[in-house]
Amino acid sequence: MVSLKSNGIVKKSLKVIKSSYTGWLFIMPMILGTILFCAIPFVQSFILAFMDYDMMRPPQWIGIENFKAIFTVDFREVWGSFRITFIYAFISIPVTMFLSYFLALLLNRKIPGMMFFRVLIYLPCIIPPIASAIVWKDIFAPQIGIMNRIVQAFGLPASDWLSSASSALMTIIFMSFWGLGGGMILWLAAFKNIPVDLYEAASLDGASKLRQIFSITIPMSSAMIFYNLINGVIGSMQMFGSFLITDNGGRGPDNSLYFISVRIYQEAFVSFNMGYASALAWILFFVIACMSALLFKHSKWVFYGEDM
Amino acid sequence: MNKIVKMALCGALSFSFAFAAAGCFKSYENPGANIAVDANISKDYAGEITVATGAGYIADMRSVIEEFNKEYPNIKVNTQAQPDLSESILRWHNADLSKPGSCPDIFLNEGQMWVSLREGEILKDLTPYVNASFENGTLDKEDIVPEIWRLGKDGYKEDGNQYFIPTNYDQFVAIINTTILTQLGIPLPDKDWTWTECVEILRRVKDGYNDLVSNSLPWSQTGIPATMSLQSDAMMYAMYKSFGVEFFDENNQPIFDNANTRKAMEFMKSLVTAGYCNPNLELPIASGQVAIQFQSRPAIVDMQEESPQAEFPETGYFTVNDIDIWPMPVMDVEGSSGQTYVGGGTIGYAMYSRTDEPNAAWAFLRFLISEKAYEVYGSGKNIPILKSMQEDENALWRKLPREGMYQEAFISYPERFTPASFHMGMPSKIRSEIYNIMIQMNLDGIKGTKGIDETIADAVKKVNYQLSRV
Numbered sequence: 001m002v003s004l005k006s007n008g009i010v011k012k013s014l015k016v017i018k019s020s021y022t023g024w025l026f027i028m029p030m031i032l033g034t035i036l037f038c039a040i041p042f043v044q045s046f047i048l049a050f051m052d053y054d055m056m057r058p059p060q061w062i063g064i065e066n067f068k069a070i071f072t073v074d075f076r077e078v079w080g081s082f083r084i085t086f087i088y089a090f091i092s093i094p095v096t097m098f099l100s101y102f103l104a105l106l107l108n109r110k111i112p113g114m115m116f117f118r119v120l121i122y123l124p125c126i127i128p129p130i131a132s133a134i135v136w137k138d139i140f141a142p143q144i145g146i147m148n149r150i151v152q153a154f155g156l157p158a159s160d161w162l163s164s165a166s167s168a169l170m171t172i173i174f175m176s177f178w179g180l181g182g183g184m185i186l187w188l189a190a191f192k193n194i195p196v197d198l199y200e201a202a203s204l205d206g207a208s209k210l211r212q213i214f215s216i217t218i219p220m221s222s223a224m225i226f227y228n229l230i231n232g233v234i235g236s237m238q239m240f241g242s243f244l245i246t247d248n249g250g251r252g253p254d255n256s257l258y259f260i261s262v263r264i265y266q267e268a269f270v271s272f273n274m275g276y277a278s279a280l281a282w283i284l285f286f287v288i289a290c291m292s293a294l295l296f297k298h299s300k301w302v303f304y305g306e307d308m
Numbered sequence: 309m310n311k312i313v314k315m316a317l318c319g320a321l322s323f324s325f326a327f328a329a330a331g332c333f334k335s336y337e338n339p340g341a342n343i344a345v346d347a348n349i350s351k352d353y354a355g356e357i358t359v360a361t362g363a364g365y366i367a368d369m370r371s372v373i374e375e376f377n378k379e380y381p382n383i384k385v386n387t388q389a390q391p392d393l394s395e396s397i398l399r400w401h402n403a404d405l406s407k408p409g410s411c412p413d414i415f416l417n418e419g420q421m422w423v424s425l426r427e428g429e430i431l432k433d434l435t436p437y438v439n440a441s442f443e444n445g446t447l448d449k450e451d452i453v454p455e456i457w458r459l460g461k462d463g464y465k466e467d468g469n470q471y472f473i474p475t476n477y478d479q480f481v482a483i484i485n486t487t488i489l490t491q492l493g494i495p496l497p498d499k500d501w502t503w504t505e506c507v508e509i510l511r512r513v514k515d516g517y518n519d520l521v522s523n524s525l526p527w528s529q530t531g532i533p534a535t536m537s538l539q540s541d542a543m544m545y546a547m548y549k550s551f552g553v554e555f556f557d558e559n560n561q562p563i564f565d566n567a568n569t570r571k572a573m574e575f576m577k578s579l580v581t582a583g584y585c586n587p588n589l590e591l592p593i594a595s596g597q598v599a600i601q602f603q604s605r606p607a608i609v610d611m612q613e614e615s616p617q618a619e620f621p622e623t624g625y626f627t628v629n630d631i632d633i634w635p636m637p638v639m640d641v642e643g644s645s646g647q648t649y650v651g652g653g654t655i656g657y658a659m660y661s662r663t664d665e666p667n668a669a670w671a672f673l674r675f676l677i678s679e680k681a682y683e684v685y686g687s688g689k690n691i692p693i694l695k696s697m698q699e700d701e702n703a704l705w706r707k708l709p710r711e712g713m714y715q716e717a718f719i720s721y722p723e724r725f726t727p728a729s730f731h732m733g734m735p736s737k738i739r740s741e742i743y744n745i746m747i748q749m750n751l752d753g754i755k756g757t758k759g760i761d762e763t764i765a766d767a768v769k770k771v772n773y774q775l776s777r778v
Contacts, residue, residue: 009311009315013315035323039321043321054424054427054428054736055398055401055402055428056398056401056424056425056427056428056429056430057428057429058336069777073773073776073777074777077773141589142586142588142589144589144591160588163588164757165757247539248744248747248748249740249744251744253748253751253757254748254752254757255748266740269394269395269398270740271736271737271738271739271740271741272398272424272428272736272737273737276737
């Protein structure tokens, strides 16, 4: 009976594959890539989270010891990293979103040379992170950096920027504006999808430009706002950029830039504590998943096209 | 259709789980475990080995291999270069566990990661090879500088076995821009100068800078007389030791909360607050903008004949003729221990524990510290670890970056040689954290971020927390 049933399934599967094998072939590289580079490491990191593994000797099963250490003896330190990451996320996401939205509104006009400004603002996004890290390091170099020369030209005192614990996080947040062009391009794409007749009707009804922004542009691009918000949360919570531009192993002065992703990296590849790092990575995954779920739960304000 | 997709998904997940679990729980054999030690293989021995080195060393390594093949023509030596060897070694090792032969037989040990690699049983114990080579005369024990040789030994483990072969000798020196001192009318110090004399020179340079700002000379623009690298482990640890400070006892307990640490910190802080150096600013001597740089050999060996960026209006471009080398000053500051310690270190090469060609690999390692190898390796950039080559007045290393410099400064007073090893005895899981805590403590102390007492207490607290984790 069982073999008859499984024979039926195999036959049915073969039939489905036969009828659409070209499609299967097309998606095969994607499926293989997902299994090799996502599914296997995903499962492996979950197993390693319950092991003591230094990447040199065979791993030893230790149960929930890694999680226990994170929530007891290491809690203060780990929370410190989460706190820095949350501060970064809560400041950089809204400010970056607002500024890129504002820029997109400015650049969504039909005036000569607008393309040049769009390219100019988008340009930083195509510069490799290593190259931009070197530039930022130079800009914020204490004493001789360009930024200090600028602030001193205005009669303000020079700052240590990335070299001081009190200013390092704000400097990193300021640097996140470098990627405004990426968000701006998405907003512009969203604006292009808003039917022009809505604006015409609003104009006929006497709505001002500001009113049109609040009543048409923002609601009609809310799906893109939501998409950028989700992406911003995921990206900010995985912030790793400080690793490229600060000393102290990417932790910054007095661990002021010790983002949770930097901590995971340090634990895994500097302290060779891969099991512990895997446990931390799963906690981060859980936090990001919760934040995303919360955002989805409160996303009734988002307007998708099919609702029309 | 839905059922089939679900089954495919389920199958893929099960496969991933099985594959991942198999990778986590597998045990492995060592293919080279039973190969007998032969520290003097015959010249016609045939084999193939791979040497992994840093990208910056690959050209030199190929020249050494060419020389090596004149002695051992049948040993094929391949090379691999990686910018970050530490991570690569772990990757290679894990690949080798599944497919023996995937990891290079010899690799560069640049940083202090070798202690972790030794603990992880990735490094082969070279002691039998070293002892056999000393006995059969292929290595001359008396000719090797002991201060460097011991860095390849595991002094942090009771057995003290040899785990890597150091290939160069390097220690901090004072590189002085003699043109700046001469133009400011400051006499050049004696070779056995003291920190008190050094501070006086820095004061005069600082005052001279202030007088000369109107001249707009490039070297007066920063107003900082020296680059001291006080934030570097090698410099700061030697300074603390000179004040009689040890960071940890033999049981890894912190013992630095004392008056000597405060005195050392006060001294370094006084250099910063007086404006003689800036711990945030690593201005190299080659910029032509600092009078003194305390650094090790890499700071000068690649110096170009001329540096168009650093132009002296009165004397033309900054050149290597503007600098000379002095030994580090003798510690004579009030409150110091009266003994001088100077930061130093080495790089070297180790053998992979699972190599199936240990004897051929040893022949190559031994060759790396031979006279023939030094003639080509680094073309004089590296200071040999052989006394005979160090003392040779015509040795290649004495000619870089120019002849006539006081190169003796690099090898003088070997008894002062002090590697930054304060964290090496710590358990591997907290070693890097301990290292960072101590570096941060020093930085906070000398920059005055917090009060010195608070800085030290904070560091003790952090160290104790890390110790509680193991």
